Amino acid sequence: MSGPVLEMRGITKTFPGVKALCDVRLTVGAGEIHAICGENGAGKSTLMKILSGVHQHGSYDGEIRFEGRRAAFKDIRDGERHGIVIIHQELALVPYLSIAENIFLGNERSSRGFIDWNDTLRRASALLKRVGLREKPGTAVADIGVGKQQLVEIAKALAKEVKLLILDEPTAALNDEDSAGLLDLILELRDQGIACIMISHKLNEIRAVADSVTILRDGRTIETLTVRQTPSSTPRLSEDRIIRGMVGRDLDRRFPERTPYEGEDAGSLALSVRGWTVRHPVDHQRKVVDDVSLTVRRGEIVGIAGLMGAGRTELAMSVFGRSYGQYVAGTVAVGGREVSTKTVPAAVAAGIAYVTEDRKRYGLNLIDDINRNISLPSLPGMRRGGTGLFGGFGGLAGFVDAHHERAVAERYRRTMNIKAPTVFEQVGRLSGGNQQKVVLSKWIHADPEVLILDEPTRGIDVGAKYEIYTVIDRLAAAGKAVLFISSELPELLGMCDRIYTMAEGRLTGEVDRADATQELLMRHMTRNRS
Amino acid sequence: MTTTTTPPSGAPAAPSAEESTGALLLRGMRTNMRQYGMLVALAFLVVLFQIWSDGTLLLPSNVSNLIQQNGYILILAIGMMIVIIAGHIDLSVGSLVAFVGAMSAVMMVRHDLPWVLALVLSLLIGAVAGAWQGFFIAYVGIPSFIVTLAGMLLFRGLTQIVLEGQSLSPFPDGFQNIAKGFVPEMGPYTQYHNPTLVIGLATVAFLVLREWRGRKQQLAYDLDVPPTGLWVAKLVAVGAAVIAFTLTLASFHGVPVVLLIMCGLLIGLGYVMRHAVVGRHVYALGGNKAAAKLSGVKDKRVTFLIFVNMGVLAALAGCVYAARLNAGTPQAGLNFELEAIAASFIGGASMSGGVGTVMGAVIGGLVLGVLNNGMSLVNIGTDYQQVIKGLVLLAAVGFDVWNKRRVGR
Numbered sequence: 001m002s003g004p005v006l007e008m009r010g011i012t013k014t015f016p017g018v019k020a021l022c023d024v025r026l027t028v029g030a031g032e033i034h035a036i037c038g039e040n041g042a043g044k045s046t047l048m049k050i051l052s053g054v055h056q057h058g059s060y061d062g063e064i065r066f067e068g069r070r071a072a073f074k075d076i077r078d079g080e081r082h083g084i085v086i087i088h089q090e091l092a093l094v095p096y097l098s099i100a101e102n103i104f105l106g107n108e109r110s111s112r113g114f115i116d117w118n119d120t121l122r123r124a125s126a127l128l129k130r131v132g133l134r135e136k137p138g139t140a141v142a143d144i145g146v147g148k149q150q151l152v153e154i155a156k157a158l159a160k161e162v163k164l165l166i167l168d169e170p171t172a173a174l175n176d177e178d179s180a181g182l183l184d185l186i187l188e189l190r191d192q193g194i195a196c197i198m199i200s201h202k203l204n205e206i207r208a209v210a211d212s213v214t215i216l217r218d219g220r221t222i223e224t225l226t227v228r229q230t231p232s233s234t235p236r237l238s239e240d241r242i243i244r245g246m247v248g249r250d251l252d253r254r255f256p257e258r259t260p261y262e263g264e265d266a267g268s269l270a271l272s273v274r275g276w277t278v279r280h281p282v283d284h285q286r287k288v289v290d291d292v293s294l295t296v297r298r299g300e301i302v303g304i305a306g307l308m309g310a311g312r313t314e315l316a317m318s319v320f321g322r323s324y325g326q327y328v329a330g331t332v333a334v335g336g337r338e339v340s341t342k343t344v345p346a347a348v349a350a351g352i353a354y355v356t357e358d359r360k361r362y363g364l365n366l367i368d369d370i371n372r373n374i375s376l377p378s379l380p381g382m383r384r385g386g387t388g389l390f391g392g393f394g395g396l397a398g399f400v401d402a403h404h405e406r407a408v409a410e411r412y413r414r415t416m417n418i419k420a421p422t423v424f425e426q427v428g429r430l431s432g433g434n435q436q437k438v439v440l441s442k443w444i445h446a447d448p449e450v451l452i453l454d455e456p457t458r459g460i461d462v463g464a465k466y467e468i469y470t471v472i473d474r475l476a477a478a479g480k481a482v483l484f485i486s487s488e489l490p491e492l493l494g495m496c497d498r499i500y501t502m503a504e505g506r507l508t509g510e511v512d513r514a515d516a517t518q519e520l521l522m523r524h525m526t527r528n529r530s
Numbered sequence: 531m532t533t534t535t536t537p538p539s540g541a542p543a544a545p546s547a548e549e550s551t552g553a554l555l556l557r558g559m560r561t562n563m564r565q566y567g568m569l570v571a572l573a574f575l576v577v578l579f580q581i582w583s584d585g586t587l588l589l590p591s592n593v594s595n596l597i598q599q600n601g602y603i604l605i606l607a608i609g610m611m612i613v614i615i616a617g618h619i620d621l622s623v624g625s626l627v628a629f630v631g632a633m634s635a636v637m638m639v640r641h642d643l644p645w646v647l648a649l650v651l652s653l654l655i656g657a658v659a660g661a662w663q664g665f666f667i668a669y670v671g672i673p674s675f676i677v678t679l680a681g682m683l684l685f686r687g688l689t690q691i692v693l694e695g696q697s698l699s700p701f702p703d704g705f706q707n708i709a710k711g712f713v714p715e716m717g718p719y720t721q722y723h724n725p726t727l728v729i730g731l732a733t734v735a736f737l738v739l740r741e742w743r744g745r746k747q748q749l750a751y752d753l754d755v756p757p758t759g760l761w762v763a764k765l766v767a768v769g770a771a772v773i774a775f776t777l778t779l780a781s782f783h784g785v786p787v788v789l790l791i792m793c794g795l796l797i798g799l800g801y802v803m804r805h806a807v808v809g810r811h812v813y814a815l816g817g818n819k820a821a822a823k824l825s826g827v828k829d830k831r832v833t834f835l836i837f838v839n840m841g842v843l844a845a846l847a848g849c850v851y852a853a854r855l856n857a858g859t860p861q862a863g864l865n866f867e868l869e870a871i872a873a874s875f876i877g878g879a880s881m882s883g884g885v886g887t888v889m890g891a892v893i894g895g896l897v898l899g900v901l902n903n904g905m906s907l908v909n910i911g912t913d914y915q916q917v918i919k920g921l922v923l924l925a926a927v928g929f930d931v932w933n934k935r936r937v938g939r
Contacts (some may be wrong), residue, residue: 073793344824348826356821356824361820365817365822366818368814368817370883372810372814376810376814379807379810387587398807399805399807400806403744404746
């Protein structure tokens, strides 16, 4: 191996209000497979976006040297011209175009503005052979599986004469067989001299193919470890060693003191999910949630830990009115009684609330005000004169008591400390933390027995996090059952009474607060089926 | 486990200090810029054409005429606004106007049905037509653009089939009065039309009472209210406008029946959109469909109801238009859908849904109506009228886009 093909030094990137990367360095040797590891939000994707030109030169500090020369990419095409190609987790293929057209999209084989179809098809066939995909170049991309689509992406990269290939979670959506095939292909490409950076959560895959691994944490480079000495030698690095690097930080966040719930029914079962199984909405072969059973008691905060793609959000959303995927099996009981959660109104009526991880997409009407966002799920209960004459018609009829509604919104603005001049402020103008408080208010006012909180502190600053924790504690102290989904292990350790771990759609562990450590959780979370 | 009670953040920010009257007014204006902007534009147009037409525009006879000329478009615009708020569009209303007009003519002219019965049946036809389209949009999931484009062809064709290509007339007087009639005169002779004066005064009393009760309730709930001076000034301005309008109408034949219908819709549907659960669900769906569904909004049922409502309003507009022409004709309602859509967008609707008010639709419709009427009064040809209306639509939405970008999201 000669000198490094890529050197990134002192990379610092700030987004408004957040420092995403701080003085990160990364060195990739020629013809090397280099893995990047880190928790969600550690800065892996941001680093790759800088490298590939998504974030243009000048929007970050630091230096990139590629093949010994300083690299300053204006945009992603500029990066590709130099031979750096990124393949994102969500594939960037146009489903109704053919494989050949996709391979040369934006890079068309043409003369004088017209596409040379013979050249296109000939080259596409050659590329497909190279990546080992036995499909005709004229087949539409929509007609082949995800695993094959991944190969088309790689063929597309090869068409651009790639020297450094970046793969973001390449096997996250693939089954075991396709994953193995893809890893073999990456090894083959390395032998042809193409370097590869691979972001992955699957530690066994990293051990199987990577030459070295760089660990990021909180936007900083922690360490770079050598996995194997020569490409063919057996790996010397253990998975535990990588895990230690990923989580090895002090508990530097603070959590409020818990007030235990002391009602008569303390400790009685609030939520019980049995044998919950859900298939992927499009790819019906894949079980996204597989036979999950869990319980939450009154006044208890129970965490669900898992890496990206573990199926936590999918579990929560499908339990909440089957809002995700295709339901296969499973029952839900609230307060010991089996309930239907077939639709969102049914789930709400059963006493379940779900606070989404993606508040902008699923949680809020950004163009409306705080007042109306908070009241939306509770509108039927805010009708003037109760149900009465307008009671029928599925709760749609009847008029909202605007003054009562506004008084409710004002109350939450005060108690939740939502920083806005009035409740008529547009929600889209609030900061992330304040938006999150609006979503929480909305569901707290719906007065559920069970709250499923999905990443409730994602993308908000430390101060607002503490306020959210306080609210969650208050809910538990009032006898609510809280199911707390989070990617931040310290947060789960600091807040929860019990923690379940998920990997690849299954529950892989249940740990009591007293026994829980980050290492133990991470071990459960990275346990694969294979 | 590390568990401490030290909050890392400082003291919570104090709620913002009392805003000055001016700032309050400005903020209110800015949040609803397009509607206020159009209200100002409407006033400007009225003044402009009033001067240009040497005072003809605001003659009592012309004001009456203006209302009767634009009634059906305003009715359509109200329904269209609701459809657009929900994030949909309805291209079929012009054809539906023709179809319902034709059916009413068939019922009254060919079969001599009493006009009240025919009117009720016509509205029912509209509801069924709306339900037909609503079913495909809400429950089958075909985009509203496609379904109503099909409806546009379908209802136009049905109109021609029903009428066999002919016009049908005349209508009974009672039916014609929907479009041409006025509230009948009563009581002793004054200089003015008595019932109109009563209606005007009742309206003022109602507005004042409602404002006063609302304010009292807000105070009871311990909510912030606008300063008293500002509140009184607003009441006086609104009251004066209503009285001036009343006197104008009262010195001609009085309140046109169409105006009563329109005001009923404006108040009724305006109230539903603001305060009814179903109305609020429409805004939620248009603003963020995914979030609304996850909040328990029954998206399909609400969408269905919106199109039934649009169907009934199109039918009502169809009857008004047929009554005004005193005939059911195959060519009725051509391009009405475009006028209604333009009125909605001028009045503050957004292409992406979630924004707009029923009042806005009426203001947008009036802007177009005053433009039409005023330009005719000063003898601008229909060719130039179209060019100008196109530019006004572009300018209205362009101004809004520019204003939003300037304020910053």
